[in-house]
Amino acid sequence: xxxxxxxxxxxxxxxxxxxxxxxxxxxxxxxxxxxxxxxxxxxxxxxxxxxxxxxxxxxxxxxxxxxxxxxxxxxxxxxxxxxxxxxxxxxxxxxxxxxxxxxxxxxxxxxxxxxxxxxxxxxxxxxxxxxxxxxxxxxxxxxxxxxxxxxxxxxxxxxxxxxxxxxxxxxxxxxxxxxxxxxxxxxxxxxxxxxxxxxxxxxxxxxxxxxxxxxxxxxxxxxxxxxxxxxxxxxxxxxxxxxxxxxxxxxxxxxxxxxxxxxxxxxxxxxxxxxxxxxxxxxxxxxxxxxxxxxxxxxxxxxxxxxxxxxxxxxxxxxxxxxxxxxxxxxxxxxxxxxxxxxxxxxxxxxxxxxxxxxxxxxxxxxxxxxxxxxxxxxxxxxxxxx
Numbered sequence: 001x002x003x004x005x006x007x008x009x010x011x012x013x014x015x016x017x018x019x020x021x022x023x024x025x026x027x028x029x030x031x032x033x034x035x036x037x038x039x040x041x042x043x044x045x046x047x048x049x050x051x052x053x054x055x056x057x058x059x060x061x062x063x064x065x066x067x068x069x070x071x072x073x074x075x076x077x078x079x080x081x082x083x084x085x086x087x088x089x090x091x092x093x094x095x096x097x098x099x100x101x102x103x104x105x106x107x108x109x110x111x112x113x114x115x116x117x118x119x120x121x122x123x124x125x126x127x128x129x130x131x132x133x134x135x136x137x138x139x140x141x142x143x144x145x146x147x148x149x150x151x152x153x154x155x156x157x158x159x160x161x162x163x164x165x166x167x168x169x170x171x172x173x174x175x176x177x178x179x180x181x182x183x184x185x186x187x188x189x190x191x192x193x194x195x196x197x198x199x200x201x202x203x204x205x206x207x208x209x210x211x212x213x214x215x216x217x218x219x220x221x222x223x224x225x226x227x228x229x230x231x232x233x234x235x236x237x238x239x240x241x242x243x244x245x246x247x248x249x250x251x252x253x254x255x256x257x258x259x260x261x262x263x264x265x266x267x268x269x270x271x272x273x274x275x276x277x278x279x280x281x282x283x284x285x286x287x288x289x290x291x292x293x294x295x296x297x298x299x300x301x302x303x304x305x306x307x308x309x310x311x312x313x314x315x316x317x318x319x320x321x322x323x324x325x326x327x328x329x330x331x332x333x334x335x336x337x338x339x340x341x342x343x344x345x346x347x348x349x350x351x352x353x354x355x356x357x358x359x360x361x362x363x364x365x366x367x368x369x370x371x372x373x374x375x376x377x378x379x380x381x382x383x384x385x386x387x
Contacts, residue, residue, distance in 0.1 A: 021137070022145065022265075023145070025112055026146065027109045029152065030152075037068060040060075042258055051092075053091070060089050074251065080108040084108055088103075111131055117167060143272070145183075148186070152165045184227060184261075185224055187227065190203075227264070
């Protein structure tokens with residue numbers, strides 16, 4: 001997909017309420033294309049929990065099947081060319097929840113390195129126009145998968161190259177996590193380092209040694225989750241045309257670690273959808289503001305009704321032996337009881353029947369509270385006179 005088509009599709013579908021944007025971020029060779037397509041293929045059938053990924057269009061189906069066929073034939077798919085953005089669309093189905101559209105974009109690894117290697121993302125205006133589209137998408141994504149190939153660190157003999165790869169990825173995480181998005185670190189091709197991890201005492205020790213800055217900033221502090229995966233867990237070594245050894249997928253290869261990654265993705269999507277329903281839909285933030293205003297107004301009207309209810313009965317019934325001033329002025333107990341009853345009745349009535357319920361509840365609470373408060377106050381005055 002070229003950049004113009006990507007922009008048009010983004011503009012046309014960005015307003016979809018049930019759409020979640022996912023960005024896969026990683027330098028060249030991280031395994032973004034392979035992980036995306038193998039994950040989609042593995043979960044194209046419903047599992048025991050009712051979870052599966054349904055392609056939304058023919059473009060997505062064709063892309064996934066083409067990559068899958070290449071892997072099954074014992075070869076690797078070509079890397080995403082610089083300047084290209086491949087957008088793929090699925091519906092994520094989970095039993096008990098409405099389907100949610102996942103819009104995933106595979107950004108070229110060379111572009112990621114150019115954007116983040118020298119902290120250029122913070123100087124947006126100086127970026128070449130060709131690099132602004134991938135950065136814009138990454139910044140707009142709801143979920144970020146940061147991919148890291150251990151081969152670029154554990155097996156990299158050039159310290160400068162190793163430092164450059166970690167610097168680019170850390171810069172990307174620093175920049176893109178500013179908005180508090182859902183994110184995780186995915187360590188790919190972990191099947192090649194099982195023995196090494198065992199020797200080091202576990203994956204955490206491997207990660208700490210391979211990427212110490214990322215580990216300290218994000219993994220040790222549990223800012224993001226981390227997963228070790230192998231989209232293609234069985235490979236074989238062949239001799240290439242130039243005589244060098246080359247690792248290729250075995251036919252009918254298996255995968256490892258994908259279920260845990262999908263479980264995390266499902267949870268992240270559900271959290272985002274719940275957040276959107278609370279704050280973005282008509283029943284969310286704006287509606288709650290309206291209800292809050294209505295509750296305040298209802299409480300005010302109930303308080304006014306409370307004041308009136310404490311005065312109305314005594315004006316028409318003046319007992320002998322008491323001054324008019326003493327009769328017309330409501331007691332402190334009556335006022336306190338009426339106000340307390342009004343507020344309590346308004347709150348209960350609001351939750352039971354909305355603004356109308358709040359008014360009715362407030363009036364009823366005011367009348368009852370005022371009467372009880374007046375009786376209590378009268379009893380105290382009687383006791384005082386007896387003394």
